[in-house]
Amino acid sequence: MTQAAPIGLELNVGGQMAGSMSVEVEFLTTASDGIVTALPTGTVNVTISDMSCPMRQPDPKA
Numbered sequence: 200m201t202q203a204a205p206i207g208l209e210l211n212v213g214g215q216m217a218g219s220m221s222v223e224v225e226f227l228t229t230a231s232d233g234i235v236t237a238l239p240t241g242t243v244n245v246t247i248s249d250m251s252c253p254m255r256q257p258d259p260k261a
Contacts, residue, residue, distance in 0.1 A: 209247040216245075 210226060217224035229237060237243045 213245070213247045 205226065205228075213226065214224055227243065229243075234246050234248050238246060
């Protein structure tokens with residue numbers, strides 16, 4: 200079984216950014232718990248991901 204090529208907004212934006220800087224781009228798939236920690240370790244130079252924060256619950260005292 201062959202694996203489909205990844206597609207998506209992040210890849211399009213990342214490819215455009217790399218092209219505008221005339222640098223080669225390599226996309227890596229990383230577990231969600233490793234995305235943020237990959238930057239300070241030097242594993243990656245940039246992270247582009249569909250990351251979100253859970254909605255904060257309204258303050259019941261407000």
